[in-house]
Amino acid sequence: MSAEDLEAQEDELLALASIYDADEFRKAESVQGGETRIYLDLPQNFKIFVSGNSNESLQNSGFEYTICFLPPLVLNFELPPDYPSSSPPSFTLS
Numbered sequence: 001m002s003a004e005d006l007e008a009q010e011d012e013l014l015a016l017a018s019i020y021d022a023d024e025f026r027k028a029e030s031v032q033g034g035e036t037r038i039y040l041d042l043p044q045n046f047k048i049f050v051s052g053n054s055n056e057s058l059q060n061s062g063f064e065y066t067i068c069f070l071p072p073l074v075l076n077f078e079l080p081p082d083y084p085s086s087s088p089p090s091f092t093l094s
Contacts, residue, residue, distance in 0.1 A: 032081075
């Protein structure tokens with residue numbers, strides 16, 4: 001890990017921590033990286049439609065649900081030692 005890469009990584013993590021509050025961004029303890037939580041505000045009467053084949057109900061090709069809440073999207077990322085000079089960060093979205 002070069003000193004320039006390490007400094008750039010620390011600057012990016014510091015910038016994220018200053019933009020987002022503690023509920024939205026957490027720096028990882030053991031590696032260079034962190035976790036961002038994205039909370040969605042759904043409009044009233046937000047509907048999702050689930051389609052697919054059902055052996056029990058051949059007449060219905062799908063189901064519609066009205067929902068008012070979704071859990072946050074969680075983006076975990078890790079910065080490799082040679083980021084940003086050579087390698088991109090790795091991401092996991094859940």
